[in-house]
Amino acid sequence: MNILYIYAHQEPKSLNSAMKDTAVAAFEEKGDSIKVSDLYALVFKPVLDENDFQKRKNPEKFNPFVEQLHANKTDSFAPDIKEEMYKVNWADMLIFQFPLYFTGFPAIMKGWIDRVFTPGFAFNPLTNSAYDTGLLKGKKAMLVTTTGADKDWYTSGGMHGDIDELLKNITHCTLEFVGLEVLPKHVVYGASSLSEDDGKKELEKYKERILSL
Amino acid sequence: MNILYIYAHQEPKSLNSAMKDTAVAAFEEKGDSIKVSDLYALVFKPVLDENDFQKRKNPEKFNPFVEQLHANKTDSFAPDIKEEMYKVNWADMLIFQFPLYFTGFPAIMKGWIDRVFTPGFAFNPLTNSAYDTGLLKGKKAMLVTTTGADKDWYTSGGMHGDIDELLKNITHCTLEFVGLEVLPKHVVYGASSLSEDDGKKELEKYKERILSL
Numbered sequence: 084m085n086i087l088y089i090y091a092h093q094e095p096k097s098l099n100s101a102m103k104d105t106a107v108a109a110f111e112e113k114g115d116s117i118k119v120s121d122l123y124a125l126v127f128k129p130v131l132d133e134n135d136f137q138k139r140k141n142p143e144k145f146n147p148f149v150e151q152l153h154a155n156k157t158d159s160f161a162p163d164i165k166e167e168m169y170k171v172n173w174a175d176m177l178i179f180q181f182p183l184y185f186t187g188f189p190a191i192m193k194g195w196i197d198r199v200f201t202p203g204f205a206f207n208p209l210t211n212s213a214y215d216t217g218l219l220k221g222k223k224a225m226l227v228t229t230t231g232a233d234k235d236w237y238t239s240g241g242m243h244g245d246i247d248e249l250l251k252n253i254t255h256c257t258l259e260f261v262g263l264e265v266l267p268k269h270v271v272y273g274a275s276s277l278s279e280d281d282g283k284k285e286l287e288k289y290k291e292r293i294l295s296l
Numbered sequence: 297m298n299i300l301y302i303y304a305h306q307e308p309k310s311l312n313s314a315m316k317d318t319a320v321a322a323f324e325e326k327g328d329s330i331k332v333s334d335l336y337a338l339v340f341k342p343v344l345d346e347n348d349f350q351k352r353k354n355p356e357k358f359n360p361f362v363e364q365l366h367a368n369k370t371d372s373f374a375p376d377i378k379e380e381m382y383k384v385n386w387a388d389m390l391i392f393q394f395p396l397y398f399t400g401f402p403a404i405m406k407g408w409i410d411r412v413f414t415p416g417f418a419f420n421p422l423t424n425s426a427y428d429t430g431l432l433k434g435k436k437a438m439l440v441t442t443t444g445a446d447k448d449w450y451t452s453g454g455m456h457g458d459i460d461e462l463l464k465n466i467t468h469c470t471l472e473f474v475g476l477e478v479l480p481k482h483v484v485y486g487a488s489s490l491s492e493d494d495g496k497k498e499l500e501k502y503k504e505r506i507l508s509l
Contacts, residue, residue: 093344093345093346093358093360094357094358094359096356096357097357097358097359123343123345129342129343129403129404129407130336130342130403130404131306131397131402131403132306132336133306143309144307144309144310145306145307145310146307146310146488147306148444148488184344184406184409184410185406185409185410185413185465185466185469185470185473186465186469186470187400187406187465188406189344189406189410190342190343190344190403190404190406190407190409190410191342191343191403191407193397193398193400193401193402193403193406194342194403194404196397196398196403197397197398197402197403200398208444208445213455214455231361231421232421242426242427243468243469243473244464244468244469248461248464249464249465249469250465251457251461251462252398252399252400252462252465253398255456255457256398256399256456256457256462257398257399260398260456275359275361
């Protein structure tokens with residue numbers, strides 16, 4: 084199996100980094116191929132703007148949807164976007180690992196979605212290609228995240244509410260929207276206050292999860 | 297009333313830009329003061345990283361939460377963050393205007409949240425300052441957004457689902473989390489396929505909404 088591991092944490096000494104390393108080792112142990120897009124290390128550009136396009140459909144007025152469709156037709160995206168698209172096409176499974184920022188992606192990972200999951204590549208309203216007919220159909224996806232707050236904040240009676248409901252803009256409206264089959268998420272709650280021992284246990288649990296995929 | 301208008305669209309000839317101009321004129325017409333944070337025009341940096349901090353609490357290991365708390369205590373954020381915080385403190389109402397990207401903020405606006413709504417400024421888990429005790433209590437907030445897809449996609453039986461549920465990670469877990477009172481949203485559905493006449497009607501409706509605030 085080919086795995087694209089899209090990863091967003093700034094610090095190599097963090098729990099998130101240890102989780103990423105654990106996953107890479109576990110995938111290699113079971114004979115899978117893995118490519119990592121380490122977004123902070125890549126200094127990945129998260130902002131969808133005119134620089135994403137090497138040729139413009141309409142240089143007079145910037146419409147992201149129009150330009151993204153055109154760039155897919157003419158193979159004229161900026162190199163960093165093409166590189167990520169190449170990895171998506173190669174992959175059987177996409178894993179997004181990130182600390183939860185305001186119950187969502189950190190901006191750098193949201194920008195990966197905004198710039199890579201483009202019309203003509205991941206979905207296409209002009210051909211009704213979305214959800215069951217999303218252009219990435221046949222591939223799988225999984226969210227792996229850590230939270231600062233404890234688990235009770237993310238339950239239906241909790242302060243934030245049910246985490247599965249809060250993640251639907253990602254799991255349903257982003258991943259399923261482009262045709263991906265979404266696997267159950269893997270969450271480490273209260274990551275900021277874990278003891279070293281509990282951190283090690285979380286890495287063991289995560290390794291088992293990866294080996295079970 | 298003092299208004300901070302946080303705006304994210306790349307194109308000055310867009311409907312979004314016309315809506316922003318309409319709002320600015322309407323606020324001025326009713327005697328309010330308005331500051332606009334035009335994120336693309338500012339080339340606003342959306343990525344939370346080490347460059348956000350002029351002094352580090354722990355230069356050996358980067359923990360965003362720890363560094364943000366420390367920067368608030370020591371007044372040592374990067375100038376662009378301080379500038380936005382100054383405007384938030386000045387404002388009675390925050391308006392976020394953006395095209396909906398994958399049922400959420402474009403990355404550049406998510407980055408504004410990640411970097412400005414920091415612990416010690418907008419909330420503080422150490423002092424239980426969130427929601428009813430969020431640090432921005434007393435101010436109001438409103439989302440103004442445009443969608444590519446039609447309204448029926450954003451209903452409870454629609455392809456994406458109920459837009460109010462999908463926006464809860466913003467309205468509840470972000471804006472209410474920091475203590476803001478959230479006003480009803482203003483949405484222009486199917487913005488990409490509006491006729492010029494319908495566009496003008498939407499601008500009229502938006503002007504009325506702003507004048508009613």
